[in-house]
Ligand SMILES: Nc1ncnc2c1ncn2[C@@H]1O[C@H](COP(=O)(O)OP(=O)(O)OP(=O)(O)O)[C@@H](O)[C@H]1O
């Protein structure tokens with residue numbers, strides 16, 4: 001009896017508090033949701049609407065002509081392929097560079113590691129435009145590297161400036177800090193003891209990496225990949241300044257279609273296609289985060 | 298099976314000596330507990346034996362073979378860590394099987410050994426579970442099975458039960474002791490709990506500031522501590538400061554006689570070596586300050602006239618109340634000057650009482 005009567009008020013108190021918390025939660029969430037709707041969701045549907053609704057000449061009507069034009073135009077497709085290729089190469093290079101780097105930062109205990117950490121974050125504080133011009137001055141035609149080679153009596157380098165490798169070098173450099181940070185954070189989930197226990201069981205460094213570390217940071221790698229793909233695919237400054245004129249990457253292509261060709265509807269179509277591809281990776285990203293949550297318990 | 302020898306080990310971190318010069322022999326099948334306060338270097342010693350730290354001086358020998366430079370993956374040692382050392386992306390059975398798979402044993406043999414090891418720690422039915430589906434105690438048992446399945450020559454455990462509650466700790470301690478006995482495996486066990494060391498060890502090594510303070514059997518460690526530090530660290534001990542004059546302590550309650558040079562000393566008396574009876578002592582009054590009933594015994598907190606506090610253990614039948622005046626007699630007193638033990642005095646309770 002006493003038990004029952006004592007649980008009564010406690011339980012009601014609990015629900016009251018839970019309701020209060022729910023309300024606060026809703027309020028907290030409502031601001032970003034409203035912003036999301038206003039700045040992202042609405043423009044997306046607006047853009048899609050503008051590409052499929054024709055308002056010229058014969059009055060309003062439904063048409064996919066810009067999409068047809070995009071996918072039948074060799075130049076547009078070449079641009080899309082170039083962008084996909086650059087993105088894939090960048091993602092691969094980033095993983096190849098940042099995974100060893102983050103492994104070093106996570107497991108090295110020397111003081112050098114702190115310095116390396118500082119250095120690896122440095123690119124984050126350099127704006128893309130400055131980075132782009134710095135790259136032109138060093139690896140561009142008659143840039144710093146050429147001057148040194150020339151002084152040594154060696155032939156000039158085959159400059160990556162205005163080839164797809166220009167933006168690749170720039171984008172990789174630009175994305176190293178964030179990628180490294182995310183991987184280091186992922187590696188934080190692998191405890192020192194877990195690694196030591198593996199070595200104790202007879203695993204050499206390579207086996208530790210393969211059987212213990214990589215399986216535990218698989219999700220972090222997925223997150224990193226989708227994140228870099230998202231940011232590189234839609235990059236503008238570096239491809240614009242460093243990239244080739246033809247074929248060009250989607251960012252500059254859109255800008256040119258909009259600003260010079262003045263074909264607004266085509267530019268929006270390109271944007272929608274870019275967005276659709278990014279959205280696939282976005283879904284990947286969200287899914288891996290959700291899975292992380294579930295496993296993290 | 299195996300014998301472990303540490304010879305003049307030395308290790309420093311960032312220029313400060315953590316282990317100065319440590320030598321220790323662990324006999325075949327012996328279970329040695331490294332005991333000491335936090336930061337005394339217990340884990341460092343253990344990790345050096347496991348190969349996770351490299352000593353700067355000295356050598357580590359297993360069965361007479363120098364393994365000082367051998368990396369952990371090639372050492373015949375198995376380590377159990379305090380916590381978070383299971384691989385959460387594998388099942389329990391995969392955790393235990395990992396080392397066997399690396400050794401490329403046949404599948405059937407791996408399965409047999411894994412089952413055996415899990416049975417040994419009482420987790421025979423848990424092979425398919427995920428690590429995070431186990432309780433803390435079960436996880437530590439898996440860690441023990443994982444270390445044992447590789448049949449290491451030396452088993453190393455670094456406070457394996459520290460994150461568990463008292464009951465579980467005591468149970469696992471006994472289970473570990475049984476397993477260790479059955480396999481006859483040479484074991485080095487790190488703990489900072491003196492009860493754990495007393496319950497488990499064949500021999501206790503007390504570390505302090507990276508040096509061995511005393512190495513002895515639990516029984517001797519408790520009854521005949523050689524330094525004041527060990528006396529205070531293992532079990533509880535009352536220390537009373539006084540002076541020696543002409544072979545007799547000038548403490549009014551415990552004027553023990555001992556052949557000791559004159560000068561300041563500390564009398565060290567175990568709570569169970571004190572006998573409490575109602576009444577007034579001759580030299581100095583003593584009052585019960587607090588009484589704690591532990592069921593098996595009473596623990597009396599007694600204030601002496603000069604403000605000193607002593608703890609005394611007496612049978613649960615003793616009728617004492619707070620504030621009551623009592624008479625104290627000691628059956629065994631050790632005398633320390635600075636860190637060194639000068640003498641050990643056994644007194645007939647009666648004799649002292651009537652001085
Ligand atoms: N990797 C390290 N780098 C720097 N100092 C260390 C390192 N490992 C241990 N130390 C220092 O060495 C000393 C001994 O540490 P150790 O971990 O061996 O102590 P412990 O006896 O195991 O203590 P606890 O009971 O707290 O685990 C401590 O002063 C500690 O600060």
Ligand SMILES: [Mg+2]
Nearest residue numbers: 339340341455
């Ligand atoms: Mg420790």
